[in-house]
Amino acid sequence: MLGSPALDRASATGTTPSRLVRAEFMKLRTTSAWWLFLGGFLLFTALALLNNWFSNHYLLYPQQDPADRAQALAQAAQAHTPAGVAAIAASMMTSGQFLSVLIVMLLGVHVATNEFAQQTAVTTFLTVPRRERVVAAKLAAAACSAALLWLIATAIDAVVTPVFLHTQHVSTSLTGWVVVRPVLASLLAFVIWAVFGIGLGALLRDQVVSIVVAIGVYGGGFAVVELVFHAIYDLSHQGWILGLPVIAPAVASQVMVTAERAFPHAPPQWVGAVILTGYALALAAAGTAVTRRRDVT
Amino acid sequence: MIILLAVIVLGGLIWLMRRGRGTAGRVEVPPPPPRPPGPPAVVRPIPRERLADGRIVITGLTKEYPAGRVVDSLSFVVEPGRVTGFLGPNGAGKTTTLRMLLGLVEATAGTATIGGFAYADLDQPIRRVGAVLEAGAAHKGRTGRDHLRIICQAAGLPLARADEVLELAGIAQAASRDFGGYSLGMRQRLGVATALLGDPQVLLFDEPANGLDPEGIRWMRELLRGLAASGRTVLVSSHLLGEMEQLADDLIIIAAGRLIAQGTVASVTGAMPHASRTLVRTPDVAGLAAALGGDAAITQASDGDVYITGADAAAIGDAALRAGVAIHQLVTQSPDLEAAFLEVTAGKAAIR
Numbered sequence: 001m002l003g004s005p006a007l008d009r010a011s012a013t014g015t016t017p018s019r020l021v022r023a024e025f026m027k028l029r030t031t032s033a034w035w036l037f038l039g040g041f042l043l044f045t046a047l048a049l050l051n052n053w054f055s056n057h058y059l060l061y062p063q064q065d066p067a068d069r070a071q072a073l074a075q076a077a078q079a080h081t082p083a084g085v086a087a088i089a090a091s092m093m094t095s096g097q098f099l100s101v102l103i104v105m106l107l108g109v110h111v112a113t114n115e116f117a118q119q120t121a122v123t124t125f126l127t128v129p130r131r132e133r134v135v136a137a138k139l140a141a142a143a144c145s146a147a148l149l150w151l152i153a154t155a156i157d158a159v160v161t162p163v164f165l166h167t168q169h170v171s172t173s174l175t176g177w178v179v180v181r182p183v184l185a186s187l188l189a190f191v192i193w194a195v196f197g198i199g200l201g202a203l204l205r206d207q208v209v210s211i212v213v214a215i216g217v218y219g220g221g222f223a224v225v226e227l228v229f230h231a232i233y234d235l236s237h238q239g240w241i242l243g244l245p246v247i248a249p250a251v252a253s254q255v256m257v258t259a260e261r262a263f264p265h266a267p268p269q270w271v272g273a274v275i276l277t278g279y280a281l282a283l284a285a286a287g288t289a290v291t292r293r294r295d296v297t
Numbered sequence: 298m299i300i301l302l303a304v305i306v307l308g309g310l311i312w313l314m315r316r317g318r319g320t321a322g323r324v325e326v327p328p329p330p331p332r333p334p335g336p337p338a339v340v341r342p343i344p345r346e347r348l349a350d351g352r353i354v355i356t357g358l359t360k361e362y363p364a365g366r367v368v369d370s371l372s373f374v375v376e377p378g379r380v381t382g383f384l385g386p387n388g389a390g391k392t393t394t395l396r397m398l399l400g401l402v403e404a405t406a407g408t409a410t411i412g413g414f415a416y417a418d419l420d421q422p423i424r425r426v427g428a429v430l431e432a433g434a435a436h437k438g439r440t441g442r443d444h445l446r447i448i449c450q451a452a453g454l455p456l457a458r459a460d461e462v463l464e465l466a467g468i469a470q471a472a473s474r475d476f477g478g479y480s481l482g483m484r485q486r487l488g489v490a491t492a493l494l495g496d497p498q499v500l501l502f503d504e505p506a507n508g509l510d511p512e513g514i515r516w517m518r519e520l521l522r523g524l525a526a527s528g529r530t531v532l533v534s535s536h537l538l539g540e541m542e543q544l545a546d547d548l549i550i551i552a553a554g555r556l557i558a559q560g561t562v563a564s565v566t567g568a569m570p571h572a573s574r575t576l577v578r579t580p581d582v583a584g585l586a587a588a589l590g591g592d593a594a595i596t597q598a599s600d601g602d603v604y605i606t607g608a609d610a611a612a613i614g615d616a617a618l619r620a621g622v623a624i625h626q627l628v629t630q631s632p633d634l635e636a637a638f639l640e641v642t643a644g645k646a647a648i649r
C-alpha cells in the first residue's frame with residue numbers, strides 16, 4: 001500500500017510449506033535461544049564424553065581393589081575381546097545420548113510454547129490461519145535442528161573416540177555395524193524426541209509447565225518405572241517383568257540406542273523404537289488437534 | 298545424578314526464558330523520538346469493483362464461555378471506505394468479537410465474514426486483512442525488523458517489505474533494536490507496521506490510541522482517515538466515545554455483548570438522551586412554572602436548584618421578566634456525550 005516497490009517487484013508466492021519451515025528457523029535464529037541451546041548441548045556432550053572416557057578406562061583397566069578384584073578382572077577381560085571393544089567404541093560414539101536428547105526435547109518444547117509465552121501466536125495464526133500447517137512446520141524445523149545437533153555430537157565423538165581407543169591400546173573398526181547401528185539409532189532418537197517435545201508443548205501450551213513435565217517424564221519416569229517393576233519382580237520373581245520398564249519413553253529410548261541389551265531382560269532394540277515412536281506420534285497428533293481447536297486469547 | 302542434572306537444566310531454561318522475556322531488568326535506553334510523520338502518503342485507491350470485498354458482515358455472532366455469554370447474538374455490517382468506530386465499555390465483548398472475526402476464537406453460534414469469506418478461508422489472509430490486536434505482541438529479544446521479516450517469510454511476501462512498513466509507521470530508526478526496549482507508542486507503531494505488511498483492503502484496530510502521545514494520536518488519525526478515503530474498510534475499537542466522534546464516520550456501540558446502537562456518528566449521538574437543560578435559581582419556582590406554561594418540564598433538586606428542559610435560557614428569562622419573577626442564576630448545561638454514552642451502556646457491562 002501507499003505504493004510498495006517491494007510488493008510490486010516480487011510477486012508474493014503465498015504461504016508454502018518450505019517458507020513456513022524457513023520462518024520457523026528464522027524464529028529460532030533471531031533470538032538468543034539458539035545459542036543457549038547449542039551451548040547447553042555442547043556442554044552436556046563434553047561432560048558425557050569425559051564421563052564415558054573414565055568409566056570405559058576403568059572398565060578396561062580396573063583399579064587395584066581387592067574386594068571384587070576377581071570380578072573386575074573378568075569384566076576387563078571381557079572388555080578386551082573384539083566384541084567388548086566394539087561395545088566400548090559404540091558407547092563413546094553415542095556419548096551424551098542420555099542428556100543430549102533431553103536438550104533436544106526441550107528445544108522442541110521451546111519451539112512449540114515460546115509463541116504463547118511471547119504472545120506472538122496471534123500474529124503467527126493471523127498470517128497462517130490453518131494452524132496445522134504451523135505445527136507441521138514447527139515439527140519439521142525441530143526435527144531438522146535435532147538432526148543438526150546429532151551431526152555435531154557425532155562429529156565430536158568421531159574425533160574423540162579414535163583418540164581414546166589409541167590411548168587405551170585397543171582398536172576396532174568404527175564403521176562396523178556394531179558401532180554404526182547405535183549411531184544411526186541415536187539420530188532416530190534425536191528426531192523422535194524433538195517431535196515428542198513439540199507434541200508435548202503444543203498440548204500443554206504453558207512453557208514452564210511443559211518444561212517441568214518434559215523433565216519429569218524423562219528423568220522421573222525413568223526412576224519411577226524402574227522402581228515399580230523391580231518391586232513387582234521382587235513379589236513374583238518373573239524375569240520378563242524386568243523388561244517392562246521399556247514402556248517409559250526414556251527407557252524405550254535407551255533400549256533403542258544401546259549396542260547390546262540396555263539392561264538384563266531388556267527387550268530387543270526395535271521394541272524400544274516402536275514404543276518411543278508411538279509416544280511421539282500420539283503426542284504430535286494430540287498437540288496438533290488441540291492447537292487447531294483451542295481459542296487463542 | 299539425573300535429578301541434579303535435571304535441576305541444572307531446568308534452572309538454565311528458566312533463566313533462558315526470563316532472558317527472552319525480561320528486558321524488564323535491562324537498562325532501558327531512552328528511545329529516540331519517532332520520526333515526525335511526513336505529509337500523508339498517497340494511498341493507492343481500491344478499485345470500485347473490489348470495494349465489496351472489504352465488507353464485514355457479522356450475523357448472530359455469539360460466544361459462550363462456562364462463565365457466561367461474552368458476545369450475544371451480535372449482528373452488524375461494516376462498510377468499506379469509512380472509518381467505523383466499535384465502541385463499548387471495557388469487557389463489552391469488543392476484543393472477543395474481533396478475535397472471532399479473525400478466526401482466533403471459535404464462535405459458539407453465528408458467522409463473521411470479510412468479503413463473504415470466513416477469515417480462515419481467505420486466500421493469503423494478510424494480503425486481505427491487517428489487524429492490530431495488542432501492542433506488545435512480538436518477542437522481547439527480537440528486533441522489530443526480524444519480527445516483520447518472519448511474517449513476510451511465512452506469508453510468502455518479499456522480505457524487503459519489512460523495511461517499507463517500518464518507514465511507513467515512522468519507526469525505521471528502531472528497526473534493529475530489540476522489541477523489549479520499545480516504548481508503548483513504538484510497540485503500537487510496530488503493530489500498525491505488521492498490519493500494513495500485506496497491503497490489505499481491510500484493517501482492524503483494537504484500541505490503537507493506547508499509549509500514543511498526542512503527536513502519535515494525530516498520526517494514527519490521519520493514517521486511518523487516509524486508509525478509509527482510499528476505499529479501505531477501517532474498523533477501530535475504543536472505549537472512548539469522544540475519541541471516535543472525531544475520527545469515525547460510523548459507530549457501532551455494544552455493551553454486555555449486545556448491540557446498543559449502530560449508524561452514522563450524527564444519528565447515533567443524536568439519539569442519545571442528552572437534550573440540553575437549564576439550571577435556574579429563583580425564589581419563586583411556582584411563579585416561573587406558571588409563566589413558562591406546559592411546554593417546559595421542571596424538576597427541582599433537593600438543594601433547591603431547578604432544572605428546566607423544553608425551554609432555552611432566553612425563553613426562560615423572557616417569561617420571568619414578563620411575570621415579574623426574580624432570577625438569581627440562569628445557566629445552560631450543554632450535552633455531555635461521554636456521560637450519555639456511559640448512561641446508555643451503564644449496568645450492561647459486567648466486569649470481566
